[in-house]
Amino acid sequence: MERFVVITKEDFTVLLERLLGAYQVIAPVEREGRIFLSYVSDPAEVNMEYKGTTLLPPKRFFFPEVEVLFTYRVTGGRVELYDKLEEVRGAKRALLGVRPCDIKSLEILDKVLIGEYKDPYYAARRDGTLIVGLTCNEPDEYCFCAFTGSGPQASGGFDLLMTDLGDRYLVEIGSDKGERVVNLNLDLFKPASKDEVNEREEMLKRVEAEIRRQELPDLTKVYEAFAKNFDAELWLEYGRRCLACGKCNYVCPTCRCFDVYDEPSLDGSSGKRVRVWDSCHFLSFTRVAGGKVFRSERPSRVKQRIYHKYCYGVDEIGEIECVGCGRCIKVCPAGIDIREAAKRVVEL
Amino acid sequence: MAKEVVLEKVARIEGLLNLAVVIREGRVAEARAEALEGTRLLERILLGRDYEEVPDLASRMCGVCQAIHRVTSVQALERALGVELPEQLELLRELVAIGGHLQSHILHLYFFVLPDFMGRSSVFELLPSHEPLIRRVLRLKRIANAITEIVGGRAVHPVTPVVGGFTSLPSRLKLERALALAKAFRDLVEEPVRLILSLEAPEFERRTAYVSLRGDGEIPLLKGPVAVSGRGEFQPHEYERHIRYVTESYSMARHYTLSDGSEYMVGALARLNNNYHNLSDGAREMAASFSVKFPSYSPFDNNRAQALELVHFAERAIEILDALLESPPGRARIGFEVHEGEGVAVTEAPRGLLIHHYRLDARGRVTLANIVTPTAQNYKNLEADAREFVTVLLKQGVEDLERKTEMLIRAYDPCVSCSARFFREH
Amino acid sequence: MEKPKVGIFSMSSCEGCLVQVLNLEDKILEMMRSVELVDCRLLGVKKSYDRLDIAIVEGAVMSDEEERELREIRERSKILVALGDCACHGGRFLFKDFKFDSVPVDLPRGLKSFRADPLDKYVKVDYYVYGCPIDGDDFLRLFKELLMGKEYRPAPFNVCAECVLKDNECLLDKGIPCLGPITRGGCGAVCPTSGRRCIGCRGLAEDANVDSLIEIFTKRGIEVPEYLWELKKQVGGGRRG
Amino acid sequence: MRGNPYLPALAKIVKTRRETPDTATFRLEIEGSGGLEFTPGQFIEVSAFGYGEAPFSISSSPLERSYVEVTVRRVGNVTRALFNMGEGGVVGVRGPFGRGWPIEEMKGQNLLMIGGGIGIAPLRPLIEYVIAHRNSFGDVILLYGARTPKDIVYKEELERWREHIDVRLTVDVGDETWRGRTGVVTVLLDDVEVDPRETYSVQCGPPIMIYFVTRRLVEMGFTDDRILFSLERLMKCGMGFCGHCMIGGKYVCRDGPVFKYSEVKGLLEPALVR
Ligand SMILES: Cc1cc2nc3c(=O)[nH]c(=O)nc-3n(C[C@H](O)[C@H](O)[C@H](O)COP(=O)(O)OP(=O)(O)OC[C@H]3O[C@@H](n4cnc5c(N)ncnc54)[C@H](O)[C@@H]3O)c2cc1C
Numbered sequence A: 001m002e003r004f005v006v007i008t009k010e011d012f013t014v015l016l017e018r019l020l021g022a023y024q025v026i027a028p029v030e031r032e033g034r035i036f037l038s039y040v041s042d043p044a045e046v047n048m049e050y051k052g053t054t055l056l057p058p059k060r061f062f063f064p065e066v067e068v069l070f071t072y073r074v075t076g077g078r079v080e081l082y083d084k085l086e087e088v089r090g091a092k093r094a095l096l097g098v099r100p101c102d103i104k105s106l107e108i109l110d111k112v113l114i115g116e117y118k119d120p121y122y123a124a125r126r127d128g129t130l131i132v133g134l135t136c137n138e139p140d141e142y143c144f145c146a147f148t149g150s151g152p153q154a155s156g157g158f159d160l161l162m163t164d165l166g167d168r169y170l171v172e173i174g175s176d177k178g179e180r181v182v183n184l185n186l187d188l189f190k191p192a193s194k195d196e197v198n199e200r201e202e203m204l205k206r207v208e209a210e211i212r213r214q215e216l217p218d219l220t221k222v223y224e225a226f227a228k229n230f231d232a233e234l235w236l237e238y239g240r241r242c243l244a245c246g247k248c249n250y251v252c253p254t255c256r257c258f259d260v261y262d263e264p265s266l267d268g269s270s271g272k273r274v275r276v277w278d279s280c281h282f283l284s285f286t287r288v289a290g291g292k293v294f295r296s297e298r299p300s301r302v303k304q305r306i307y308h309k310y311c312y313g314v315d316e317i318g319e320i321e322c323v324g325c326g327r328c329i330k331v332c333p334a335g336i337d338i339r340e341a342a343k344r345v346v347e348l
Numbered sequence B: 001m002a003k004e005v006v007l008e009k010v011a012r013i014e015g016l017l018n019l020a021v022v023i024r025e026g027r028v029a030e031a032r033a034e035a036l037e038g039t040r041l042l043e044r045i046l047l048g049r050d051y052e053e054v055p056d057l058a059s060r061m062c063g064v065c066q067a068i069h070r071v072t073s074v075q076a077l078e079r080a081l082g083v084e085l086p087e088q089l090e091l092l093r094e095l096v097a098i099g100g101h102l103q104s105h106i107l108h109l110y111f112f113v114l115p116d117f118m119g120r121s122s123v124f125e126l127l128p129s130h131e132p133l134i135r136r137v138l139r140l141k142r143i144a145n146a147i148t149e150i151v152g153g154r155a156v157h158p159v160t161p162v163v164g165g166f167t168s169l170p171s172r173l174k175l176e177r178a179l180a181l182a183k184a185f186r187d188l189v190e191e192p193v194r195l196i197l198s199l200e201a202p203e204f205e206r207r208t209a210y211v212s213l214r215g216d217g218e219i220p221l222l223k224g225p226v227a228v229s230g231r232g233e234f235q236p237h238e239y240e241r242h243i244r245y246v247t248e249s250y251s252m253a254r255h256y257t258l259s260d261g262s263e264y265m266v267g268a269l270a271r272l273n274n275n276y277h278n279l280s281d282g283a284r285e286m287a288a289s290f291s292v293k294f295p296s297y298s299p300f301d302n303n304r305a306q307a308l309e310l311v312h313f314a315e316r317a318i319e320i321l322d323a324l325l326e327s328p329p330g331r332a333r334i335g336f337e338v339h340e341g342e343g344v345a346v347t348e349a350p351r352g353l354l355i356h357h358y359r360l361d362a363r364g365r366v367t368l369a370n371i372v373t374p375t376a377q378n379y380k381n382l383e384a385d386a387r388e389f390v391t392v393l394l395k396q397g398v399e400d401l402e403r404k405t406e407m408l409i410r411a412y413d414p415c416v417s418c419s420a421r422f423f424r425e426h
Numbered sequence C: 001m002e003k004p005k006v007g008i009f010s011m012s013s014c015e016g017c018l019v020q021v022l023n024l025e026d027k028i029l030e031m032m033r034s035v036e037l038v039d040c041r042l043l044g045v046k047k048s049y050d051r052l053d054i055a056i057v058e059g060a061v062m063s064d065e066e067e068r069e070l071r072e073i074r075e076r077s078k079i080l081v082a083l084g085d086c087a088c089h090g091g092r093f094l095f096k097d098f099k100f101d102s103v104p105v106d107l108p109r110g111l112k113s114f115r116a117d118p119l120d121k122y123v124k125v126d127y128y129v130y131g132c133p134i135d136g137d138d139f140l141r142l143f144k145e146l147l148m149g150k151e152y153r154p155a156p157f158n159v160c161a162e163c164v165l166k167d168n169e170c171l172l173d174k175g176i177p178c179l180g181p182i183t184r185g186g187c188g189a190v191c192p193t194s195g196r197r198c199i200g201c202r203g204l205a206e207d208a209n210v211d212s213l214i215e216i217f218t219k220r221g222i223e224v225p226e227y228l229w230e231l232k233k234q235v236g237g238g239r240r241g
Numbered sequence D: 001m002r003g004n005p006y007l008p009a010l011a012k013i014v015k016t017r018r019e020t021p022d023t024a025t026f027r028l029e030i031e032g033s034g035g036l037e038f039t040p041g042q043f044i045e046v047s048a049f050g051y052g053e054a055p056f057s058i059s060s061s062p063l064e065r066s067y068v069e070v071t072v073r074r075v076g077n078v079t080r081a082l083f084n085m086g087e088g089g090v091v092g093v094r095g096p097f098g099r100g101w102p103i104e105e106m107k108g109q110n111l112l113m114i115g116g117g118i119g120i121a122p123l124r125p126l127i128e129y130v131i132a133h134r135n136s137f138g139d140v141i142l143l144y145g146a147r148t149p150k151d152i153v154y155k156e157e158l159e160r161w162r163e164h165i166d167v168r169l170t171v172d173v174g175d176e177t178w179r180g181r182t183g184v185v186t187v188l189l190d191d192v193e194v195d196p197r198e199t200y201s202v203q204c205g206p207p208i209m210i211y212f213v214t215r216r217l218v219e220m221g222f223t224d225d226r227i228l229f230s231l232e233r234l235m236k237c238g239m240g241f242c243g244h245c246m247i248g249g250k251y252v253c254r255d256g257p258v259f260k261y262s263e264v265k266g267l268l269e270p271a272l273v274r
């Protein structure tokens, strides 16, 4: 089987129909001018022509903002637990139209959440999900994946990767799972020509050049510069601006901190244990008994996120944990720009 | 020797109210409706504020009828700025108002009034004997809330109505859901309404002037001339020539009279007395089957009128939603320019006629604000009713004079927090 | 076991928060099964009792009489909960920079001056349920936790955090003066989700950065309202924690 | 780890012992297994269903296989619930988590243990281990500081331990019955004579104690890899996922809670903050 096949846009709609029969499909949809990932039931809802990234990243489909871990029931002196993991297992899903940066973010989350310990909820959702990526034809002004080594080319982590070539898509097969999908729908695909593959390369080069118009350092190699400048003045400046709203964490495809609490029923006889997204920018994030807050100063919280991306990630999983999607920059009301911060640190 | 009967902090009404009745030589000499609620100076606080802030503040006048306060303030500001809405947006506005009416009437009739007739002091005490009814009523409340939330963004203190329209519009899906909800409301409300219509209220009549908006084939909530029964009509902007206020040292609220000093009544009863022929088919049939007739001169019939309105406005909501689904609104908000201006809006709050009046400067800052609430308008009438009703009761020598008098107060569905905004600048 | 005794009281307010409690519908019936409601004027409940386990007080203190009543409630109650913005902050966040003391008013009923004070100006408040109006589910959570002997803690985040989870476009980007960045969350960002700016009804967030918001407004050409300067003076614009 | 690591095993509180007015030791028997295999210094996550979950150092002896114990100070929701539940209560247990004291490495050496307040809890299993293997260790000194005499935990054990190791106490504030030393725990260090080259110092206590004790130990000539402490951070999962306990590139729950000073000294974010 070749690594590259093509499918016309018309046939892609047919493919979508078929996928909808076999999978729960998550795809980009547009509503009121905004693009977001959502479960879809109708090919007409799917929008594969969007620019840049979605506001919220795909992580929410693997690590949802609110997740019930288990429920419990207390009767007399007895407690019974009901694992919610069972409900997560076995769902067959297809995630369509995710960008190379987001594909990379899933690979990063895999390294973090499926290691010595395994987060079973995340792992189960990952297992059951087919990843169909979509390269960028048009990055937006916040994209800088070329500097984080995570785009515009995706080097792996997908089952299929589509590239828009006008009236058709070039599809790269990235895994056995992806290949099976193609084989099952051979009537819709045909082998790609050399020209078509070249066309994609040209396109990606153009996109990369566009992103590289920004002048940024190679962000995969900023560890030393960061390590040296932990106490630099500029962190105070960012700290003064930061609103501690946590939007940057919520939209970051690799942020995965969470809080856990119990939610009892009204009579207390049953309830659930829930985990929700948390943010290292919240004051309460490091509060321990006695009221001590370890990162009570805002600059230290701003640093926590940025250092986690460019330094601690390297300590933790051997690579930086920023994929250059630019979401955190887009949503920050205070205009804190992580690439600008990195650049300034390198130039110190 | 004079004896003073004071009903203190009357329960199951919105806000703090005392009713003091002075009895001299077996005859009622005086009745005072004393609003105790802390005055909230709202009109003063509005001065100098940007017109955009007004609706948020105005809705905080009252937690029960917040929806209509918001809509009325927005309409008054629109008059001031010369903004005219397309019909669909007006329909949506009416829907917000209807949601508020349904919420409020359910609360009043079943949480506040019903216990009186069942000889109980609170709705919780009704629970053991009437659980299915209470559950049904709670469900109706939930539906009314949901309708308000769909259009207004939140069930209490809605957020979407703004000058020029709405900040956002409900999707088709949501409108469909609202329609289903309105239909469910209409079905479910039938039995509880019958219950109210069948209750035996104390017998008491006193003719007064009934003031409400008057409609052509409808019971208008947001527009129309103001009808004063037996004395014709006036236009909203002329309100100051037709009603006037008096300040009473005993009350935190202003009390209103007609220009000749006579008292008048506003509310559901006034609306139906002036618009009876416009009741929806369903409501009219129900009225007929219980031989409820309008005009009625018994203040206790205000509750019956409210019950009929539950049916009427549910049916009206269905009509509106059908129309909106047929031709949905295009834009959520129309453009306008901020300039100097003055505007008055007169609407029907659940408790009756509501007036918001603003003047804006060239930058859109408020330079004058005047709000006339239904309860404030009703105080004088309530006092007059109380005088006569207590006189009757004394003659009959009834034992539960206080309870009966409280029932009279409750029939008015007073909303004291709304009314207590008294202030006078030095 | 005896059911905890609960009283619900109103100082001066619009009673919208109590309406929100009533709006809990079926859940309120369930709630009432686990407690004994002994005092609530709005619902017509008035039983005789000495001590209260939980007093829920709505509204701001506006008169000597209310002050007296509040102190009495406090004396009698184990736990006192301030319900809604009026009780938590005297409704001042809503009224913004309005200077109550400076209003020359001629008040009826022998009142000398105007005031709208938060409960904790006079008595110790154990728990605060923020918002104008409060969020019903928030109240339900407090109620459950109190019954279980848990400490209720308000949301640790501000409105923006919830706003972004609703997939909203930020209003500041459209030049709308949203107070979400400095306002305590927990309302589900209802206002921005409906396209309306947050007016800060839940009060200042625990770690509100007023300075930065002023800077943001200025940078985006949004006129900085007087009350933000006022707030800056009060909290120093900076960190609290 | 088998199965779902977020799902606790159920355990019964079979015994509680009041230590101080706000501290008690809870003996837990885990359904099916009784106790746990663990290294002293490791911790477990204990659930009070409806109230939440919190980390506690295992305070019982590692040689004991039929139960585990935790010593808990009542400060918040979970801890209060444990106190209210008392004997017979059913809780959840996950773990053990983290890295405990490096016992093999410490064998043949002197031990200088320093505990502050409830921080003595993770030292108790170590002490029991040392006493059971007394010949494998050199001189063993325990310095223990509590706020007041009433706040001293493990009163019985302290008496028993005295027979095997050198136990010295101090309290911040004494009372009429108190005959011993007063002052914070660092005052006890002044009288300690050990050879830092053949001694491991082992400490656990509030952040401020660790900060000052570490400074003092360095002055005394302890090298950074002979200064060991157990750190406290907020933690929700115990597995390095929830992020709360992160310091620099390390997770206290997974890479700690026991650290050598040398391991955290190089971290960008200071691990020892006052
Ligand atoms: C590895 C490790 C080992 C530990 N070992 C032990 C041990 O052996 N024994 C022991 O007693 N403890 C130990 N602890 C500490 C223990 O985990 C905490 O005391 C426990 O988590 C408290 O849980 P809680 O639910 O009872 O308290 P919480 O309800 O979580 O409250 C804790 C404190 O924080 C305050 N607080 C929390 N949130 C807020 C807020 N939003 N606003 C204001 N105040 C707030 C509370 O008032 C209270 O004082 C250990 C901790 C770690 C990390």
Ligand code: SF4
Pocket: A248, A251, A252, A253, A254, A255, A309, A321, A322, A323, A324, A325, A326, A327, A328, A329, A338
């Ligand atoms: S840190 Fe910002 S740019 Fe980097 S991956 Fe996260 S959201 Fe994207």
Ligand code: SF4
Pocket: A333, C159, C160, C161, C163, C164, C168, C169, C170, C171, C172, C178, C179, C180, C181, C189, C192, C198
């Ligand atoms: S719209 Fe308001 S609440 Fe939402 S993110 Fe922007 S500033 Fe925050």
Ligand code: SF4
Pocket: C131, C132, C159, C180, C183, C184, C187, C188, C189, C190, C191, C192, C197, C198, C199, C200, C201, C202, C203
């Ligand atoms: S968004 Fe702001 S104004 Fe609206 S409810 Fe929440 S806190 Fe209040």
